Amino acid sequence: MAQHVEIDDSFKALIPEVRKHRLQMKNNLAPSADIKYSIPDLIKEYCDKDFYKSDYELTTLKLITDAIPYDETKDFVLKFTRKLFK
Structure with a gap:
């Protein structure tokens, strides 16, 4: 599957969006989403x-x-x- 993923700027832009979303999840489900990690x-x-x-x-x-x-x-x-x- 990896060969079908283009790592361009738009793909990389998803990283902070996903981190932000995961930080908002209940019960501190994704602590490593914090930018301090x-x-x-x-x-x-x-x-x-x-x-x-x-x-x-x-x-x-x-x-x-x-x-x-x-x-x-x-x-x-x-x-x-x-x-x-x-």
Whole structure:
């Protein structure tokens, strides 16, 4: 799906809009939407710690049709994040 996403200025403009919307959600559902948090830093930290590896391997791989290895997915997420936030 990523190859169908064009990361242009209009796409990047959605980031602050989504953050604002998520901050308005009830029960502090998305605290990382606060601008005091760096999304790229959080994503890098989660990837460095393999925070989602177990969930990906135990759950996600069963739900997707193409078995993309965790490390390949993690590499894509890091590259995509860099494109979004440069």
